[in-house]
Amino acid sequence: MRSFGSGTRVPTLAAVLDIIRERTTVSRVELAEATGLTQATMTRAVRKLLAMGFVHEVGTARSNGGKPRRLLELQPEAHYQVGIQFDRFASVGVVVDLAGRIVARREMPGPGERRPREVLAEFAETVRSMLDAASIDRSNVLGIGLATHGPQDREAGVLLTPQPTPEWLRFPVAATLADLTGLPVVIENDATAAGIGLQARGDSASSFAVVFMSGGIGSGLIIDGHPYRGSTSNGLELGHISVDATGPRCDCGNRGCVDNVASPTAIARQAAANPELVARLGLGRDPLSDFSSVGRAAIAGDPDAAALILLSAQRLSIATVSLVNLFDIGRVVLAGSAFAETGAVYRDAVQQVLDESVFMRHVHGTRVELADNLTEAAAIGGAVVVLRNRLESPTVGDWAAI
Numbered sequence: 578m579r580s581f582g583s584g585t586r587v588p589t590l591a592a593v594l595d596i597i598r599e600r601t602t603v604s605r606v607e608l609a610e611a612t613g614l615t616q617a618t619m620t621r622a623v624r625k626l627l628a629m630g631f632v633h634e635v636g637t638a639r640s641n642g643g644k645p646r647r648l649l650e651l652q653p654e655a656h657y658q659v660g661i662q663f664d665r666f667a668s669v670g671v672v673v674d675l676a677g678r679i680v681a682r683r684e685m686p687g688p689g690e691r692r693p694r695e696v697l698a699e700f701a702e703t704v705r706s707m708l709d710a711a712s713i714d715r716s717n718v719l720g721i722g723l724a725t726h727g728p729q730d731r732e733a734g735v736l737l738t739p740q741p742t743p744e745w746l747r748f749p750v751a752a753t754l755a756d757l758t759g760l761p762v763v764i765e766n767d768a769t770a771a772g773i774g775l776q777a778r779g780d781s782a783s784s785f786a787v788v789f790m791s792g793g794i795g796s797g798l799i800i801d802g803h804p805y806r807g808s809t810s811n812g813l814e815l816g817h818i819s820v821d822a823t824g825p826r827c828d829c830g831n832r833g834c835v836d837n838v839a840s841p842t843a844i845a846r847q848a849a850a851n852p853e854l855v856a857r858l859g860l861g862r863d864p865l866s867d868f869s870s871v872g873r874a875a876i877a878g879d880p881d882a883a884a885l886i887l888l889s890a891q892r893l894s895i896a897t898v899s900l901v902n903l904f905d906i907g908r909v910v911l912a913g914s915a916f917a918e919t920g921a922v923y924r925d926a927v928q929q930v931l932d933e934s935v936f937m938r939h940v941h942g943t944r945v946e947l948a949d950n951l952t953e954a955a956a957i958g959g960a961v962v963v964l965r966n967r968l969e970s971p972t973v974g975d976w977a978a979i
Contacts, residue, residue, distance in 0.1 A: 590968040593622045604646035630655040660960030662724040664792040665741035666865035671956045677777040681707035693748045701757035720761035722959030724770035728811040767955045768795035771912040774958030785908035790915040794836045818896040839892035841868035841915045854881045872918030890926035912948035920947045
């Protein structure tokens, strides 16, 4: 999916479909006004969406004397997409319809130390299970979107990092899962995917930043409904903003990166250094599970756990100030499974620091909120990427009759 920073152009069909999804019913004239497209361009776009079966006409709007305007409406069940978000410690899969609604969902264990082929075979079986449970024929599925950590080569469908284990480096993730399922597969950065997922279920023209936290910390940026990518789609690494210049060395080469001192993995490591806390909470599983235990204990009033969560939230807040200052964003959304237990604590902490420290705070405020689908946002976004890639394909007209 092209967007700002990589051969920018307006993705016409995707933009039109987003607005139809958002407004429920809309006329061609209203679509042209909302997108800024000419009437002729809009007519061609709508004709293609009608031929694909993505939208249909549902009557006419009330006339004020002129020719009644025909109204268009999305056909959510025309096609489906699968999205899977995974990091080292957790995975979740969803099947969504064209409206972005979840029709099937499964949680899966994270890859851990397992080999890529074993994990991808498990993903393939989960896809089959979800489609069967939802009674969806495979021919009606546009593909699978894998939302995961970076850096990655989206075109090649590979990860450019030896995480979670060295065998994952340049392993043909997308091609292998495509062979196992018989469906097209694309990969996407998890934080960017979360933004796409949120945008697809809300304001199609909105601009906001995403702070994504699962095993690690990342961020994404949506500008006027389109993801900002940079030159290789590997930008906006919030996790590698330094919040302590004399802090521990990060794998990236920097010191005191927020990912290295405030992520669930970092907090789990710090909690493990407190034997009494380990004994009280029964820690010693994977870092994300331990982080969740620490979060629950913090909410329940454990002072040691609360201190760790507060320290993490404060450090994340400092990094988020830099993100907001760089892009002059008025809205920050927190997403990812790590916020499930303590999202309100992080939201309030980040909001307080932004209110006090953002450079443009005297010009406009910056609102911090929790995503409605904390744990599924990135998976939903991965699924939406599949749809948008198809809509932006140069051969989109060739499959109008699928």
